[in-house]
Structure formats: C-alpha cells, structure tokens
Amino acid sequence: MWLPALCLIVGLSLGLMTDITVPDQYSNYLSIAVLAALDTIFGGIRAHLEGLFNEKVFLTGFFFNIILAALLAFLGVQLGVDLYLAAVFAFGVRLFQNIAIIRRVLIDKKQKNVEM
C-alpha cells in the first residue's frame, strides 16, 4: 500500500522539478487525463481489495480511459460543445463510487478483525 503512495509523491516531485507547463488551450485535455488516471488508480485499488485485480485490465484501462477522454474533449472542441464535461462527470461519479466501495471494504475488514 505504501509503494503506490511513494510513487505518487515521486511523480509529483518529478513533475514539479522539471518545470514543464502546458499551454492554456491544452489544459482541458490534461485535466481530463488526470481525472482518468485517478479513476484508474482507485479502480485498481478497489479491484485489489475485492481480489479481482487484473494487470491487463488495469493497464489498458489506464491508457484507454485517458485516450478516450482526450478524444472526447477534442471532439467537443471541434463541435463547439463542452463534451469534456461528459468525461468529467463520468469520471467523477466513478471516483466517488470506487472510493465508497474501498471505504466499505476497509470497514468490513476491520470489523472482521475485531470479531476475530
């Protein structure tokens, strides 16, 4: 459990140190990509806790979600509709669901430990 957190911190510091910035018009894409990535990670944690973790699903989900979200945002820009909001909404809902399930699983585990 500590390894992902550590890696997240490493990634954060790496990004902050490199001083890379994205032009304003592309920040939409990146924000959606970040959401997709977070969704994938929480999905992965949930699957792990439920014992359903699959590397292939995890890795393809990560890239596929990011690409799909970016595509959706791109399409939205071309059509003049804020389509990226759809992706934001979908990922947001899934994030909440995943986190709720993780919480429940953790609580269940703790209760089981206490009962034992």
Next chain:
Amino acid sequence: MILLKFKRKALISFVCVLTGFMIAIQFQSTQKPDIRETRDVWEIRKQLQTEQKKQLLLYNQITESERILEEYSEKSEQEQLNTLKESTEVLKEKAGLTEKKGKGLLITIEPLFENESERVESYPSITPDLLNRLINELNTYGAEDIAIENERIINLTPIRYVNGKTYVNNHALPGIPLKLKVLSPNPKRLLDYVQVSESKDYFAIEDLSLSAEIKNGLVLPGYEGVVDLEGIKVKEQAEAGE
C-alpha cells in the same frame, strides 16, 4: 507467484508515477505566476523623478494657497473681495474662458496646388482627425493657447464630424482657408517645429497646406460655452514605465 506480485507492484507504481507527473504538470500550468517587480533601474529612477517633480509642484501650490489664505485673513472685507476676484480671474484665464493677447503663431490652412491649371479644382475639407493631430502636435511643441478661427480650444473642447462638417466647440468650422492662432512663450521655436512637423505631410495628403508666421499682438477669443465637469474624476494612480 513472487514474480507476479512484483510485476503487479511495478505496474501500479508506474501508473502512479505517471499520474503524479500529470497532476504536477497540471498544477503548474493552472498556477498563475506571481506578479513580480519587472521595472528596471532606469524606469524606477524615472518614476522617482516624476514623483519628485510632482512633490515640488504640490509644494509650490501649497505655498501659493497659503499666501492667498494669508491675504484673506489679514485684509479687510473689501480687500478680501478683491483677492477673491483676482483668483477667479487667474483661474478663468488658465481655463481659457477669457480673451487673451500675446505673441505667437498665425497658422493658415489653405488648399494646396491652388494655381495649377491642369489640376481639377477640388474643395478639400479638414477632418477632425487631422485637426486633432495638429493640435496635439502644437501642444507637444509648447503651445499655450490655441484658437481655431473664433473657437478657443480648451481642455474639454470637442472636435467632431457631424453631417460632413467638422465641428469645434459644437460650432461648424467655416470652409478653407482657416486661420489658427497659437500663443507660445517661444514662437520662434514653435515656428521651427511647425515647419518640419509631420502634420504638414498629413495635411498635404489631404490637399491642404500649412503656413505659419510669427505675429505679435494676437488676440484669442475666450471660450463661450459652459464648462461641464460632471462625471470627471481625478485619476489617482499613474502607470509606471514608458
């Protein structure tokens, strides 16, 4: 089994690093840069100088006001009245509400190529833009008071284009030739400036010529309208740098 676990951990770590990286970049991109002091020494020095000048000017004004105040308090009622009248006269003259005599330039605006027979006779007219440009230029070169024909130019004088005619102080200008009276403490210098000014070229484009001569005893009429200062406020802060 151990290999599988290691593989899984590596995968998760990789995705986490990537995610962290993206978050960091997004964070940096959306963060607004701090407003920094970007003026160089020269600009700061310049601003300091203007502020010092302003201070000096203000001190002078304070001294002047104090002197007037002293005059008020020391003298009798009749004399107070006189002082008051004096100050209003001074202010009126400053605002351009009174007639003013002095030395300066008489600028004549005439049609260009008037005597060339092969040219089709044209009736050039003067546009507000042209007039504005000329007045701005005269002011930069040190003109103190300007009058176009019988219209005194004050700080609030409007120059507008209405129904094909140029209006100054809400009165239509007569046709060409026009005479401009410009008062200046140093007419010779002003004349030199006018003779090489850009305005001459711009007037030539419109088939107009500018000619100027120094005259003593020019009489400028006072401004006749009502000075409306409603809706005008003092701008407190000046921009730095140039």
